[in-house]
Amino acid sequence: MSSKKEIILKYLSGTLTREEEKAFLNLMEKDGELKALYEQITAKLNALDLLGKEKPVDGNYFPNLLPRAKQKLETAGRSKAKFKLSPSFAFALFSILSLLFFSSLFNSSFQSKIYVEKIPASDGLTPAQAEMVNFYLENQLYSIAPIDSLYNREINLGISGANSSDLLDYYETALLNDNDLFNIIDDNEYNSIYTNLKKLKLF
């Protein structure tokens, strides 16, 4: 872009200061080439304005706009209403969801229980650690014990540490779920897992 064109565009976009504007207008009076380019640019922009000027449209279009928009609004309202839950349906849905939630909570507590109980709580623990594990066991606080959140990750680490690589592979490829894993691994492996958990200072 030439410097002349650039200064014209800056003038047209209002990016020149007042002083610069004055200087530009003075210059244009003296510089015929600058003036011709300015006129060419403004003529092109004016031609563009003509291209985009409002055109006559189908006579029914604007009078029908509001009724169409209102219809659209009503249709949207109706389809919203369709998805409105009736109180009895909402109650039934809530009951089912609650049931599912509590059953999943029970399962998780149950799994934690198996896991905690199978760990020989008194074996190799410091008195404080043993006390903590016993506290969870006695009070059946499986849900708040730091077991559930650690369960999947640490069991993997435990098996890795015990070199049960086949089991780990099965587990990782989802051929085994957590329960299967518990059923398969024997007490020695539990001990290994537990040792690894201890190494990780989880107990």
Add this chain to the structure above:
Amino acid sequence: MQAVSDYDLIKKFLEGNESAFNELLKRYQSKIYWHARRMLGNHFDADEITQQVIIVLYKKLKTFEFKSSFYTWVFRITHNQALNYIKKMKLKSFLPIDSDSAKNLRTNEDVVKNTEDKESLERLNEILKELPVKQREVFLLRRFEELSYEEIAEITGKSVGALKANYFHAIKKITEKMNVE
């Protein structure tokens, strides 16, 4: 006889007078449509936006604070609707969900019947479609709505400096496209 002001019509509508809204719309529907049409480049999309703007106006008019002019408020809604629509269109262009029938509607259906007028609009669209949305918007609001930078800033939420820069780049690209050297 002096025409009823926009503010009076809004007040009447808020008092329950539905015909006041019709009157208000008569004043602005053409401006909304033509701004949307220049932004989107075809009737089909402009019609969608215009209807959407009418719905928003109808639902949100009670939230209008009589601080700004109704004119800039209408354009702010149109601006937001157009930008959202363009975003959706961009997303659709990446996904195979834009059916052929919708594409046909976009190109075939038009309320401008005169061939010469249609060609003018197509030519304008050819030039403007090269511009990024922000540049196109400020160019249209300045050239066609003859709004000041301050008014455009109120509509778009951008600073006057940024708008001037956008306008500068818009006319630079346009003049390049129109072979002005």
